Amino acid sequence: MSPRLFPRLLKFLQDAPLPKSQHNGNVRRRKRVSMKNSVPEMPSFTSDGRTRSILLDDANPITEGHLFDTILTVRGVHRFGGISTNRSDANFLIRLEPVRLPSSQGVREQQTLVPDDVEHPKFKPRRSTPACYVTCRKDIIPYTTRIPLPKLSPNLSVSPLCIGYQLRLRVLQELDLLTQRLAELWTIPQRLLRRLTSSEWQIVQQTNTIPCKDALALLVVPPVHIAFVS
Template identity: 30%
Template sequence: MPRILPRLIEKIKSQASLGKWMPYPLLKARKKAKSLYKRVPPRPSFKYSSYPCSILLESGNPVVNAKDWVRHKTLPPTLSRPGSADASRADVPRQMTEAEFGWRANPYLRMMASPLRKCVATSRHLPSDLLIRLVGVSAPSSVLRRNGGAPQSVLTPDGLLHPKYTSRRRTGGGLYVLCCRRVIQKLARERFKNIASPGAVLHGRTEEHIAHLLRLRVVQEFELLAERLEHAMFTGKNFGGSNVILRRLTRDEWEMLKTSGTSPCENAVAVLVIPPINKDRITKQRPTGSMSPFPPQDELATKELPPTSTLLPLSLNSWSEELPTILPLLKVPLYNGVSAFPSRPQRVALHGILQRILRAERSLRRAHMKNPSSNASNPEKRKSSHAYVLFSDAQTAKRGDSASVARALWRLKMYDGEGWSLTQSITPTTYIP
């Protein structure tokens, strides 16, 4: 060892001026989507009179070359316009059509299109967006010592946060329950014996943990929307149409909404009331924003709060007379920010993200408008209220995914029991806006 160290030090000094050698590239090339689609030949004839000899002796016969008639799906359409591609290919990448953008902008259609899973509380198959997935994880050693060392696993929620911020637990097994607080409270032990050990338990604060993760998912979706709009603002690309994704209601519009009880905005999917956070009475400072996945303590110290949301019908002027009267009126959920987000640090983070979206919208609108001086009728030039309106249509879907924000808000509404009809059996409400 004494003879190796001097030589090793000299070797290190001689290579100190050289750059670091990276055996692998830092950025991996993105794999191109592979398509198995090919044009299928016309339907062959299996009549013996159509062939002068045996069908097996014909070249390209459907018996020996049966794979030539196998049908494959084409590549899914993309949000942005694809680059130049070889026109001779059978499957050329394409952008979504206006109808497909409209389907993507519908949050309730996307919720109904999610994969079906069986609920252990009702034994019914429902879309996974209406359910909560629970998986079993090993209990910490402190819990094992407290319970005499017996093997134990704890059921925890999985898949509630966005994949960008956390990874899902691929345990190979899990159960699904209704996205409802009352169902989590009444979960019996025998309900989840099929996926976990007999010692599986629910944590005492699972109910609060799920509620916090659902609120955090809303903040994450708003942040992703803000990042996409800011990217379009800095790069000068993806302006899309002139439709606004998020704006604040004026005070006149807010007073009209409270007086009439109807939503004055078309293509709106949510109205969110988030007032700015006041300073603390003792420290004279505002709390800092927090997006921690751990439940904060100030959520438990809340008083009696109004409902998380209420449904507002659209104004009669926007209702089409051509539609039959048997269809229910289209309604827009109005979310109370204090009830939906009782934690002050989380509400501060959400309010800051909403301001980022408004700044990006103003910059994009100024760059998109041909005559910026003729904006006297712009609603934002008048005094604004603390109510934010979220829009989603075929034009806004090209600029940002506001439908995912509406889905996250609706899941929070369902968890508080406002999206279900809880009678003898727990079933979804017949009304879906």
């Protein structure tokens, strides 16, 4: 751009009128849906029994869609990979809490995000500390540190291997609890879930078959270590 154009451009900008604001300062917001008011019944979109278009009705879901909103529709769908701070849809989320890493004097403090509620509460009680929730997907975990989280250190790290280990550990814990419940409720000799004897396990290793009639599956899992909390 030529230097001669700068004075003319500045004069043009000074003389130009100010743009008109699109609103007068009062932002119109959508009213919050009440949990007490009843929602009208959704009309049919078929032409059966109609003499005029549905658009001519006083309350129709096309031009007056807010009248048919419910609490469930207002909450929306959980975003793919989104971060949340509440407990909605917690069954599909992993709670990550920050833990300080040991560092030497003069080195900037670093924190890592570790899962807090993956294990069963009987084996590991949850702690009431500041945390965030992330979607339980393997391809999302590495990108968690790129999202700015309030009140947490900017030097965050996360270990997908640690999360995967605790998810597998949760499966073992659920199996252990299921075995205990079945042992209390199931009184007939033919139990639904039981351990193989040493001789039966040897037959499985030698023949690659289950020596039990009508058996559906064989689960090979390591023993679960229960952490007793005083």
